[in-house]
Amino acid sequence: MDFDFSPVTDNWRYLATGLGITLLLSILTVVCSLIAGTLIALGRMYGPTWLQKILTFYIDSQRAIPVLVVLVWIYFALPVLTGVNFPPFWAALLALTLHISAYVAEIVRAGISSVRNGQTQAGLVLGMSPRQVLTKIILPQAIIRMLPSIGSIISITIKDTAIAAVIAVPELMKRAETVSGQTFRPMEVFTTIMVVYFLVLFPTTRLIDRLYDRVSYRGRS
Amino acid sequence: MSNVTEADFGRKNASSTPVVEYRDVRKQYGNFTALDGVSARVNRGEVLCLIGPSGSGKSTLLRTTNALEVIDGGQLYFDGHPLPSSKAEIRKVRQRMGMVFQSFELFPHKTVLENITIGPLTVLGISEAEANARARVLLEKVGLTDKADRYPANLSGGQQQRVAIARALAMEPEVMLFDEPTSALDPETIGEVLNVMKRLADEGMTMVVVTHEMSFARRVADWVVVFDHGKIVEQGPPAQIFDAPREDRTRNFLSHLGWNG
Ligand SMILES: Nc1ncnc2c1ncn2[C@@H]1O[C@H](COP(=O)(O)OP(=O)(O)OP(=O)(O)O)[C@@H](O)[C@H]1O
Ligand SMILES: [Mg+2]
Numbered sequence: 001m002d003f004d005f006s007p008v009t010d011n012w013r014y015l016a017t018g019l020g021i022t023l024l025l026s027i028l029t030v031v032c033s034l035i036a037g038t039l040i041a042l043g044r045m046y047g048p049t050w051l052q053k054i055l056t057f058y059i060d061s062q063r064a065i066p067v068l069v070v071l072v073w074i075y076f077a078l079p080v081l082t083g084v085n086f087p088p089f090w091a092a093l094l095a096l097t098l099h100i101s102a103y104v105a106e107i108v109r110a111g112i113s114s115v116r117n118g119q120t121q122a123g124l125v126l127g128m129s130p131r132q133v134l135t136k137i138i139l140p141q142a143i144i145r146m147l148p149s150i151g152s153i154i155s156i157t158i159k160d161t162a163i164a165a166v167i168a169v170p171e172l173m174k175r176a177e178t179v180s181g182q183t184f185r186p187m188e189v190f191t192t193i194m195v196v197y198f199l200v201l202f203p204t205t206r207l208i209d210r211l212y213d214r215v216s217y218r219g220r221s
Numbered sequence: 222m223s224n225v226t227e228a229d230f231g232r233k234n235a236s237s238t239p240v241v242e243y244r245d246v247r248k249q250y251g252n253f254t255a256l257d258g259v260s261a262r263v264n265r266g267e268v269l270c271l272i273g274p275s276g277s278g279k280s281t282l283l284r285t286t287n288a289l290e291v292i293d294g295g296q297l298y299f300d301g302h303p304l305p306s307s308k309a310e311i312r313k314v315r316q317r318m319g320m321v322f323q324s325f326e327l328f329p330h331k332t333v334l335e336n337i338t339i340g341p342l343t344v345l346g347i348s349e350a351e352a353n354a355r356a357r358v359l360l361e362k363v364g365l366t367d368k369a370d371r372y373p374a375n376l377s378g379g380q381q382q383r384v385a386i387a388r389a390l391a392m393e394p395e396v397m398l399f400d401e402p403t404s405a406l407d408p409e410t411i412g413e414v415l416n417v418m419k420r421l422a423d424e425g426m427t428m429v430v431v432t433h434e435m436s437f438a439r440r441v442a443d444w445v446v447v448f449d450h451g452k453i454v455e456q457g458p459p460a461q462i463f464d465a466p467r468e469d470r471t472r473n474f475l476s477h478l479g480w481n482g
Contacts, residue, residue: 122326125287126340126392127316129308136343140330217374218330 007183008192011175018175019196025089025171026158029096033157034150036097037104042134045109055105062102068163071095075167092164100157107149111142119221144212144219151208155201162197172196231458233443234264238301240396240427241286247294248281248451255281257451258295263396263429263444268422270438270459271431273448274474279431282448283398286429287318300395316344319389323401325381327373333360333384334369337391345392352391359387363417379410383417390421397421399430435480439463447471 008015044055062070075091078084086094115138123133165174172193180189239262248256255278263269271279284290285297288304288311297304299314327336337356341347347355360366363383373381382402389397399418403411415437422428422441432438438445438459445462447454447470455468463480466472 118322118324118326119328121289122320122322122328124289125315125318125320126388127312127344128340129312132343136339137328141328144330218372220374221326221329 003188004185005188005192007179007185008188011179015172015175015179015193018170018172019200021089021169022158022161022171022173023200025092025096025161025164025169026154028093029100029157029161030154032093032097033100033104033153036101038108040101040105041108041112044105045112059102059105062099065099067095067099067160068166070099071163071167074098088164088167088169091167092161092169096157096160096164100153100160103156104150104153107146107153108142111146111149112138114145115141116221141219141221144215147208147212147215151205151212154208155205158201158204159197232264233267237265239264239298240267240300241429242298243282243285243295244298245295246282246285246292246297248278248285248290249293255451256285256292259451259453260295261446261453261456263427265427266425267443268428268430268441269444269446270442271429271446271448272433272435272438272462272474273454274477277448278451279448280400281451283320283400283429283431286396286398287315287320312344316392317395319386319392319394319397321382321385321389321397321399321402323404325373325378325385325405327381327385327388329373332370332372333365333376336373336384337388340388340392355391356387359390362390362420363387364413377410378406379413382406382410382414386414386417386421396427396429399428399432401431401433403432403434433478435463435475435478447474449474 040055040059043051044059045052047055071092074086074095075088078086119137119141120133123137124130128136161171162173164171165177168174176189176193180186183189241263243259243261246256246259247254257278259278259282261269271282273279281290285292286299299318305311305314328339331339334353334356337359338349338352341352341355342349357366357369360369363386365380365383365387368376368380368384373384376384386397386402402418403414406414411434415434418428418430418437419441430438430442440459442459444456445459446456447462447466447468449470454470454474455462455466457467461467462471463475466475
């Protein structure tokens with residue numbers, strides 16, 4: 001068996017911009033999902049009953065549908081229904097956010113519930129409003145407690161972006177397929193991007209774990 | 222408005238409006254009666270200690286005072302006015318009462334200084350400079366000047382409870398409510414918290430203290446209320462309660478604790 005990594009080295013710029021798109025899609029998805037997931041969790045916990053029901057159904061449905069199905073549905077089915085066409089990148093961002101937000105919402109809900117009631121009371125007896133108690137006392141502690149789970153969400157998100165290849169978003173996976181198809185060197189190309197994913201993800205999750213070790217005492221009441 | 226009964230004779234500020242007055246207060250949890258017609262008053266500058274067996278309703282009464290628990294019957298007066306029912310008004314009342322919990326409940330994500338300033342900053346809307354200055358004075362008062370920038374996790378239980386007292390005092394309350402402030406502490410740090418409370422009492426702070434520290438109640442209380450099964454068994458000055466209790470149940474409770482004068 002002979003190894004030839006020249007397809008990778010010859011196309012490194014092409015693959016690197018693919019990685020850039022992977023990272024951009026990941027960062028946007030994570031940011032949007034954290035914001036949306038938090039709002040969903042708050043709506044589910046404190047909103048009116050009808051909203052709680054809708055959001056619970058939404059969360060359950062996202063947990064029951066593969067993200068790949070959500071993606072192809074938004075890209076191929078939604079335009080048929082609504083006449084609105086999303087460019088591939090935005091369709092991927094929407095699908096991933098829709099999916100990941102549901103998981104974030106569950107993490108946020110668990111984080112908020114884990115802060116014990118005495119903390120709420122300590123805020124209330126200072127004369128704070130429930131909203132002030134939530135934003136100044138409960139959420140900051142919940143976020144610290146959620147860090148390890150958010151670390152998992154970030155790594156799952158980065159990995160999930162690879163499915164955007166099926167709707168031809170020019171991210172790392174898609175470009176690797178292209179290079180591999182043109183050069184007939186799947187072993188070298190896919191081994192390389194496997195290593196690249198690992199090199200991106202491993203330090204990221206480690207960094208978040210370290211951050212958590214440093215600040216976890218600030219979330220422990 | 223409130224009549225001075227014979228029983229109140231000789232109490233501190235007995236003839237002026239009480240800071241807190243409970244009139245026939247009732248509280249139900251489902252079928253369970255936690256407070257069964259409790260009447261008592263807390264005069265200005267007085268230290269009132271609530272004692273009694275576990276589950277007798279001491280915490281419940283304390284928590285009705287600042288509407289953490291809503292009463293099901295009777296009336297509750299703060300500074301001569303019935304406790305309001307609107308949420309905004311209750312918040313105003315809570316700003317004028319400090320509360321200290323058995324489990325401290327410091328905010329773990331805030332430094333000691335921030336724990337003390339958060340109330341005045343978010344609720345009273347004073348400037349950061351003023352809040353910090355106020356906090357430093359209070360830290361000195363509780364003997365923790367050097368801990369201002371620490372996080373609660375790095376303090377001993379006794380230190381945390383002293384910060385919690387400073388946090389409550391930062392709102393400049395008219396009355397301080399303590400719910401077993403030393404019950405969660407190691408024996409060696411109980412004294413430092415009780416000393417802070419004693420000094421507060423000496424400065425004239427009105428205090429309601431639920432406690433199992435009988436020697437503290439004997440020494441510091443102006444008035445002692447004995448609870449059992451949601452009712453007041455007996456109330457009176459510490460000399461009466463501890464040295465010459467009139468009720469058997471008071472005597473039984475005290476002897477259970479090993480109190481012998
Ligand atoms: N939220 C609640 N729901 C149901 N029952 C409650 C609730 N809070 C208190 N109780 C009951 O009310 C009674 C009085 O409780 P409370 O906490 O006031 O007692 P306590 O005198 O403070 O006792 P301790 O010395 O153990 O703190 C207890 O029997 C308790 O089980
Ligand atoms: Mg209690």
